Amino acid sequence: AQSVTQPDIHITVSEGASLELRCNYSYGATPYLFWYVQSPGQGLQLLLKYFSGDTLVQGIKGFEAEFKRSQSSFNLRKPSVHWSDAAEYFCAVALGGSYIPTFGRGTSLIVHP
Amino acid sequence: NAGVTQTPKFQVLKTGQSMTLQCAQDMNHEYMSWYRQDPGMGLRLIHYSVGAGITDQGEVPNGYNVSRSTTEDFPLRLLSAAPSQTSVYFCASSWGLQGKSLDTQYFGPGTRLTVL
Numbered sequence: 001a002q003s004v005t006q007p008d009i010h011i012t013v014s015e016g017a018s019l020e021l022r023c024n025y026s027y028g029a030t031p032y033l034f035w036y037v038q039s040p041g042q043g044l045q046l047l048l049k050y051f052s053g054d055t056l057v058q059g060i061k062g063f064e065a066e067f068k069r070s071q072s073s074f075n076l077r078k079p080s081v082h083w084s085d086a087a088e089y090f091c092a093v094a095l096g097g098s099y100i101p102t103f104g105r106g107t108s109l110i111v112h113p
Numbered sequence: 114n115a116g117v118t119q120t121p122k123f124q125v126l127k128t129g130q131s132m133t134l135q136c137a138q139d140m141n142h143e144y145m146s147w148y149r150q151d152p153g154m155g156l157r158l159i160h161y162s163v164g165a166g167i168t169d170q171g172e173v174p175n176g177y178n179v180s181r182s183t184t185e186d187f188p189l190r191l192l193s194a195a196p197s198q199t200s201v202y203f204c205a206s207s208w209g210l211q212g213k214s215l216d217t218q219y220f221g222p223g224t225r226l227t228v229l
Binding site for chain 1: 144146148153154155156157158161171172203205209210215217218220221222223
């Protein structure tokens with residue numbers, strides 16, 4: 001079965017610092033990959049997705065993610081974090097068959113002023 | 114478009130009670146799914162549907178039933194509520210696979226359920 005690992009439960013950064021959130025998946029084939037963000041008390045919003053082609057994907061709000069097949073990773077990055085980026089971030093993976101995404105456990109981002 | 118709507122937003126049940134969480138979408142999406150979100154557990158798939166009349170189990174289906182009689186609606190039924198079902202429930206919909214591209218899932222605002 002497909003699985004998604006987000007190794008970091010919490011990450012704390014200072015405003016203006018760079019950010020990298022890690023995501024690893026376990027499956028032989030290249031899956032469909034997603035990053036979602038959830039602000040407190042809100043639903044989930046798609047940041048970006050990767051299916052094929054260029055392994056560096058640009059998303060909304062200044063986020064980007066890089067797919068590395070050799071490491072089975074899809075890490076999310078942002079060069080300069082804003083206080084409004086404080087939220088829960090979820091990586092998700094979908095494979096052939098149902099194509100229904102499986103979500104990681106999430107990483108909570110805390111931004112210090 | 115209203116997108117994905119869920120009712121109610123909040124619900125408190127007693128152990129053993131049954132209820133139905135409603136989910137509707139007006140985007141004519143084929144794929145619909147129900148997730149539950151618990152602290153530290155992320156979103157876990159309960160049931161999903163790839164079209165009217167077709168449903169299947171996800172990761173945590175026990176204690177829940179679904180049906181998909183129309184494209185628009187995908188209700189989730191709790192048969193006999195238990196405290197372990199206290200959670201936030203999200204419904205999502207999408208077009209699914211379109212050629213080689215997988216459509217984005219659109220999420221509803223969630224239903225916060227407490228079972229006493």
